Amino acid sequence: MNNKFDALKDDDSGDHDQDNSSPKDGEKEKNDEEDKEANTTKRKAVVPGAGEHPLQYNYTFWYSRRTPGRPASTQSYEQNIKQIGSFASVEQFWRFYSHMIRPGDLTGHSDFHLFKEGIKPMWEDDANKSGGKWIIRLRKGLASRCWENLILAMLGEQFMVGEEICGAVVSVRFQEDIISIWNKTASDQATTARIRDTLRRVLNLPPNTIMEYKTHTDSIKAWEDFHGLVNASGGR
Amino acid sequence: MIVSAMFYALYPLSRLLDRVSAAWQKPPPVHVNGREVWDGGGQQQQQTEDSLQRNSTERSAQLPQDKHTHTHHPQGTLVETLERARAEEELQKTLCDVSQMEGVLSETPLAGLEDTHNPQPVKNQAESDYVFSSVAGKHSEISPHLTADAPSEADRCDGVSASSGGAALLFASRSPVFDLSALLSDTQQLQMDAEPIGWHFPVGHGLAEMCYCPYVQFPDVSYYPAFQDQDNIEVMWRVWEDLSEPQSSDSADASPVFDFSVMSYNILAQDLLEANPHLYTHCAEDALRWENRLQAVLKELQIWQPDIVCLQEVQEDHFQEQMHPVLINMGYTCIYKRRTGSKTDGCAVLYRGERFTQLSVSLLEFRRSECELLDRDNVGIVLLLQPTAGPHHQFTPVCVANTHLLFNPRRGDVKLAQLAIMFAEIHSVMQKCRSEGKSCELILCGDFNAVPRSPLWTLITTGELYYHGLPTWMVSGQTDLSYKAHHNRLFSPLWPSSLGITDRCQYNTDTHTTASDGKQQYSHEFMCQLRFCEAACVRPADLELIPGVTDKTPDLRDMFSLRFSPSLRHRLSLTSAYSHIHPETLTDLVTTLNSEGAAMVDYIFYSQRQKSGFNGGGESAGGLKLLARLSLLSEAHLWSLRGLPNESFPSDHLSLLVKLQLSSADI
Numbered sequence: 058m059n060n061k062f063d064a065l066k067d068d069d070s071g072d073h074d075q076d077n078s079s080p081k082d083g084e085k086e087k088n089d090e091e092d093k094e095a096n097t098t099k100r101k102a103v104v105p106g107a108g109e110h111p112l113q114y115n116y117t118f119w120y121s122r123r124t125p126g127r128p129a130s131t132q133s134y135e136q137n138i139k140q141i142g143s144f145a146s147v148e149q150f151w152r153f154y155s156h157m158i159r160p161g162d163l164t165g166h167s168d169f170h171l172f173k174e175g176i177k178p179m180w181e182d183d184a185n186k187s188g189g190k191w192i193i194r195l196r197k198g199l200a201s202r203c204w205e206n207l208i209l210a211m212l213g214e215q216f217m218v219g220e221e222i223c224g225a226v227v228s229v230r231f232q233e234d235i236i237s238i239w240n241k242t243a244s245d246q247a248t249t250a251r252i253r254d255t256l257r258r259v260l261n262l263p264p265n266t267i268m269e270y271k272t273h274t275d276s277i278k279a280w281e282d283f284h285g286l287v288n289a290s291g292g293r
Numbered sequence: 294m295i296v297s298a299m300f301y302a303l304y305p306l307s308r309l310l311d312r313v314s315a316a317w318q319k320p321p322p323v324h325v326n327g328r329e330v331w332d333g334g335g336q337q338q339q340q341t342e343d344s345l346q347r348n349s350t351e352r353s354a355q356l357p358q359d360k361h362t363h364t365h366h367p368q369g370t371l372v373e374t375l376e377r378a379r380a381e382e383e384l385q386k387t388l389c390d391v392s393q394m395e396g397v398l399s400e401t402p403l404a405g406l407e408d409t410h411n412p413q414p415v416k417n418q419a420e421s422d423y424v425f426s427s428v429a430g431k432h433s434e435i436s437p438h439l440t441a442d443a444p445s446e447a448d449r450c451d452g453v454s455a456s457s458g459g460a461a462l463l464f465a466s467r468s469p470v471f472d473l474s475a476l477l478s479d480t481q482q483l484q485m486d487a488e489p490i491g492w493h494f495p496v497g498h499g500l501a502e503m504c505y506c507p508y509v510q511f512p513d514v515s516y517y518p519a520f521q522d523q524d525n526i527e528v529m530w531r532v533w534e535d536l537s538e539p540q541s542s543d544s545a546d547a548s549p550v551f552d553f554s555v556m557s558y559n560i561l562a563q564d565l566l567e568a569n570p571h572l573y574t575h576c577a578e579d580a581l582r583w584e585n586r587l588q589a590v591l592k593e594l595q596i597w598q599p600d601i602v603c604l605q606e607v608q609e610d611h612f613q614e615q616m617h618p619v620l621i622n623m624g625y626t627c628i629y630k631r632r633t634g635s636k637t638d639g640c641a642v643l644y645r646g647e648r649f650t651q652l653s654v655s656l657l658e659f660r661r662s663e664c665e666l667l668d669r670d671n672v673g674i675v676l677l678l679q680p681t682a683g684p685h686h687q688f689t690p691v692c693v694a695n696t697h698l699l700f701n702p703r704r705g706d707v708k709l710a711q712l713a714i715m716f717a718e719i720h721s722v723m724q725k726c727r728s729e730g731k732s733c734e735l736i737l738c739g740d741f742n743a744v745p746r747s748p749l750w751t752l753i754t755t756g757e758l759y760y761h762g763l764p765t766w767m768v769s770g771q772t773d774l775s776y777k778a779h780h781n782r783l784f785s786p787l788w789p790s791s792l793g794i795t796d797r798c799q800y801n802t803d804t805h806t807t808a809s810d811g812k813q814q815y816s817h818e819f820m821c822q823l824r825f826c827e828a829a830c831v832r833p834a835d836l837e838l839i840p841g842v843t844d845k846t847p848d849l850r851d852m853f854s855l856r857f858s859p860s861l862r863h864r865l866s867l868t869s870a871y872s873h874i875h876p877e878t879l880t881d882l883v884t885t886l887n888s889e890g891a892a893m894v895d896y897i898f899y900s901q902r903q904k905s906g907f908n909g910g911g912e913s914a915g916g917l918k919l920l921a922r923l924s925l926l927s928e929a930h931l932w933s934l935r936g937l938p939n940e941s942f943p944s945d946h947l948s949l950l951v952k953l954q955l956s957s958a959d960i
Contacts, residue, residue, distance in 0.1 A: 155825075
């Protein structure tokens, strides 16, 4: 296993493509990642409806897509990512989910992100900056089922790692799909091991499934190296 | 069929024998059932070498034409002092029995039938299994055929089961059939050290070809068409069916494997036998005696020495007092679970201690006081076994489940609920294993009291069953009760939620718990139940419409199927090791037979090795590979053996026996 190549491959296949996501700290409305924090100016707080089943945390769906025809490096990550909506109960989750296309049916270079409300699906978010993620590469055809299993487990608090979970991402690519789950503390090995085991269980993964843990600092570094390399070699 | 064919073949010669029989002082053997025929070399002999030789020699002289019959077996006399009168009495009985089946026999074929069908039952004498193989005199030219054939078959079978070792390899280094040439020869030799051949008795042209002598020597029978159709090969006995694919290249695939054998066997509890005499009216009394059946069951285990044995209908007192000590000596570790209530029998799982270590065991009772539906006394056992491998290899654990579901053909609802409990426990055991990062294979054995392609069978093999409105008698497919005016039907929910099992056949203990730390926890199943609730079907007001992303409408078909076509599902992928149809003759195979009918109701299901992996990799992702299975028989075959139980098959069920292969885990 060669990590350098993997890192490059990651970016090449656009694993989580945080293209040009220049850290804009000014835009972080919420320095406190907990959702008890007052919401951003544009959205009012979501609460469970009467008789609904409240979730432990509120979550937000995001969608991102690389615009075809333009080199990835010229697009801002933040330009391409869109909030779809936030929810606070199981019922509200299904309302959004039922009206969204399944990942396996998405076209092009797209991602769904599901993060706790207040955490942006970006490496640089305060909740993420010392974190990392488990990555599972899937052959085509499996993404929809795996994604559903993953987010149901996350929303239903099946990971049992306290407040460590930040969110989950499914990335639809040309030849494969990638799902990943992000947590706060990459250095907490007990937590990452527990997340891995829960993933295996809820996704029904066979034992030889390759699961890779990657810290966000490594991701940032690999991204910078890659783009540095691209620039140095004249935009190859 | 076979009896009929034999009859035609033997009729002429029996007429001859009739004429000459008076000249023979030696009465024909006295015992009426053909244990030797079925059991092949598995039988142990009681005769002395002397008596055996004398009898055989006599017989080969006596019956010069027997060479073209296939089920021939040299006979010995168990009790030499038996009176001739007694022998004749027995013969008469034989005749009656056969006549019942064929309805056409006259007295004349007595001798021939006797020779063909009624070899001598014999009892233990250590190390005296025998094979007649030496050939002498005028027939010696036959032997090359036989000796050439035998090793090749032995090789093949060896390959199948190379690693299971021991006496389970029945064909190793010896002829798979009784050597007919021996019957033709003037002298015989007894091979004292021969090991069990097993139940292998090919019938058909193979032997006929070898015996080149004309089979008809008497003009008066020349119009019989017997044995003309030599292409019609019929294998009448239980043989190993080799299902392993030929290894393309050993160099490429050198990963270590763990081969093991699994048997499932309903051995028919004596109490149940005696409680239902109407099911066994066709049986000889001896075949129903427990002592005889016990010995035959134990012998079957000794012959095959399976690594894992799942038994059903094991009577507790018999198990504790008679079977357990023997099984311990054979190296088995035993887990027993008696049925609840006043039932005296139960299920047992045996595994060889040197091949597996036990990780966990669950004993299941399907009687639940909190659930009116589950008022029956059936039980199940779920084991998690770790294959014992060398220090350099690690194999994934194997979950072994054994059950005997309710018989009552009308109560499909109960059967499904019992099966769901079984699945839920298996699922929980396997999940526990998976959460430790290990994969887990599954073998589900038992008497499911449901026939192939029945809804219950479909649920097991496909993982899904739409049951809405299904009459309960239809679930198992055992009997057709469609003539009844009123049918109980299946409607959702099949069982009350107090049972704690979802329609995914999983425990819902964790469906919705506000955990001790105040967390809102929801299981996958629970969340899915809310999927199409009213609130979830309304489009959120603030949801921006992005074409191709958020322009989906809730799938009404999904919604409909979930709401109005209730189904049972499970997530264990299971394949039946046995096909219910004979691959060549296309006849239905059965695993049980009694006076009221025959059917396949016993199965060995296993998690099959898949061709393609989960990831893009494409390498096989775990799973068990089916290497071989011991063939079953059709109902006609079994009736030709006087039904079940008989002297060689001690139960009204046949044993199922498969060889499976586990690949080394990726570690």
